[in-house]
Amino acid sequence: MSFGTEWDGPQVPVSGDGQQAATAALASAAYRDDQVDxxxxxxxxxxxxxxxxxxxxxxxxxxxxxxxRAVVDRMLGPGRKPLIQSFGSEPQFVVEHCLAANNIRRERDNRLTAVTVLCGLLFLPGLIAWLLVFQLRAFVAKRDDKRAGTLATVLLLGVAVLAVLFLIRTPFSGFWAWYARAAVVLPVIGWYVAKVICERTAKDLRARWDGLLSGSSVGIKVPEAVPRGPNQTAADALRESLARLTAEQQSNSVFYAGPKGILGMGTRWGSWQLAEDLVPADPAREIHPFRSWDVIRAIHDQLTLLERGPLNTGGFPKPSVKHWIVTPIAEKAGAVSRPEGTDVEAFQVKPHAIQEICNKQQFGKGDRHYLGVQWTLWDGQLVITMMITVTVLHETLRIEVTGHALGPVNGLFWSKPEAPTKEVTKTFKPWETRKVNLPLMTTDEVVRLAVRAPLTWYPPLLNWLGGSLGLPEPFGLRHAWADQPWRHRFMADDALRAATPVLRVVHSAAIKVLAEHGVDTDKFGSRSSALSGAIQDPSPKKADLYDA
Structure with a gap:
């Protein structure tokens, strides 16, 4: 199932498979017609x-x-602040749907503007009079009184009767009499034409909304991102902004915001630490020198084999194993700042800088190194991340494993479009009710769209008049509207089950490296066995809320 659009431009490939369900749910918000609240x-x-x-x-x-509008401005706007990675989703996919939705609405608004000018602005007195009536009707209708809706309807009918009387016995004569009659009638005709335009667009938007949530492939056309000549700087800028968005999504730099956990990965729900002294296995010989990076590299190699097992019973899918540079920020920080300099290229901290941070920045201020193993499960609804760090202070080596879980996209984004209905009492059975379908476009909605249309060319004025949506900062599409996974039994099970095998792989790989470098591993082995027993029945906790 595919929904085309009328303008020219190359088709941007989209994902209709089940692994992009969370991304499609977020993208569907661009087509919704609910109240902004x-x-x-x-x-x-x-x-x-x-x-x-x-x-x-x-x-x-x-x-x-x-x-x-808010997503496009925040994620593609010039001079925008850095974004948080959207693990488990594709932000470019969402942004392209937002651009496509804006294009559909812009095309509708262009038609509505022509109708408004021809049937409204040229007959401004009548337009103002009708707008005042609708504004008064909206004011009456929003009262808490149960009779408010009836009063609003009676008000509109009364004005209609007065308009008919005005047409029959106008106080003017000659040209102005005909102009006055046109000023009363043409705004109403314009409203009907506008209603047809609005209904056609609303059906298109709702079809796309439903298609995204149904797993269908919904086509996107973003012609403004494709330069058609050497002088189309706006198209070049948009294309570069999309490329920058994709590059930032792949960044290996993340931010730790206290109790919020690592932004984009979810809160820290568990922590297990193995810390013992480095003692030579042979008292007559010294330990062979090694660094934290040597241990991390061995752990990395073993974590990439997690999908392998002795039995053919399914098990882990292939994980993503990646080195992360974690920057601490304040819990209530409103923005983040990504690392810069010669050690960073295309939002990626270079390998030699990662290794240096791993070996040297283990105490005091500065960024820290973590090795992460991550699974994206449940069609992008669950992101499980286990983070590993190795530190050596004096003679103590500490291996810390922490669990992070990002839950499903909020249920709001999964609701499908429903035809507007209301319950009415049956004529001959007043004790029973039935549902009747209502028009997709109400009178008030048509008026709202027609009035907004001429101002869409200048969004700041429209935002000042009608309001806007402020996105949560630091902003990332996925974590901004994620629920906790613990309310979903199987998601919680998956997060908890991942901890034990990861912990054991980390410990076995580290102990092997220590043994190869002449370290007595007896205490490490005993401590690892104790942790393996304790993690048999892990339970989620708020690990970053210290009771101090």
Whole structure:
């Protein structure tokens, strides 16, 4: 199933497979027509969105309009702040859908603007009068009184009757009489034409919304990202912004925000430490010199073999094993700053710098090195990350393994479009009710879109009048609206089960390196056995909330 669009431009390939379910759920927000305040339902305890109110309710955006505009501005805007990686999803896929949604709405708004100019601005007195009526009706309808809806309807009918009387007995004569009649009638005709335009676009947007959540391949066309000539600097800038977004997604630099855990990987739910003194196996001989990197490299090699096992019973899928540079930031920090300099290229800390940090920056200020093994499971809904660090202080070697889990995308993003309905009492059976379908486009919604359309060319003014959506900072698409995995039994089981084999592989690889360098491994082995027994039944804790 594919939904085309009318403009030209190359088709951007998209993923319709099940492994991109979480990404598709996030992308579907660009096409939604819910109230913008509904995004607050998806917030978690660490990240909250802000809905900035506008000056006039008539210009307010819906969720899809506010979300797509906010995401594009935040992720592609010039001079934007650094982003947090979206593990378990593809941010470029989401951004491209936001761009496509903006294009669909822009095309609709161009048509609505023409209708507004021809049927509204040329007959401005009538347009202002009708807008005042709708504004008064909206004010009456939002009252808590149960009769507010009836009063609003009666108000609109009363104004319609007055308009008919005005058409029959206008106080003007000559040209102005006909102009006055046109000023009353043409805004209504314009409203009907606008309704047809809005309904056609709404059906397209809802079809895309439903297609993303159903696993269908929904086509994206972003023609403005493809330069058609040497002078199209805007297209070049957009293409470079998309490439920069993809490069930043692959960065090996992450940020630790206290109780929030590693941003993008979720909170730290467990920690296991093995720390013993380095004692020569032969008292007559010294330990062969080695560094933390030698231990980390051996652990890395063994972690890449986690999908192998003695029995053909499924087990681990192939993990992603990667070296990370972790930068500490404040819990309430509103922005992050990525490492810069000659040791960084395309958001990647170079291997020699990683090795130097691993060996030297183990105490005091500065970035730290962690080796991470990560699984993306449940169609991108669950991201399990085990982080390993090795430190040597004086004669004590410490191997620390910590567990991080990023849960599923909030259920708000999984709701499919539903036809608007209401319950009414049956005519001959008043004790029973039935559902009736309502028009997809209400009168108020058509007026809202028609009034907003001429101002979409200048978003700052539209945001000032109608309000906008503020994204949680530091912003990353995936972790901003992620729930905890512990409410889902099988997701929780997967996170907990991964800890034991990872811990044992880490310990066995480290102990082998120590033995090869002449270290007495008896105490390390005993301590490892004790930890292996203790981790038989792990339970999630808030490991970063110290009771001090």
């Amino acid at each position: 509904k995004i607050k339902e998806a917030d978690n305890e660490w990240h909250q969105s802000t809905v900035k109110p506008g000056r006039m309710r008539l210009f307010r955006p819906n969720l899809g309009e506010a979300f797509s």
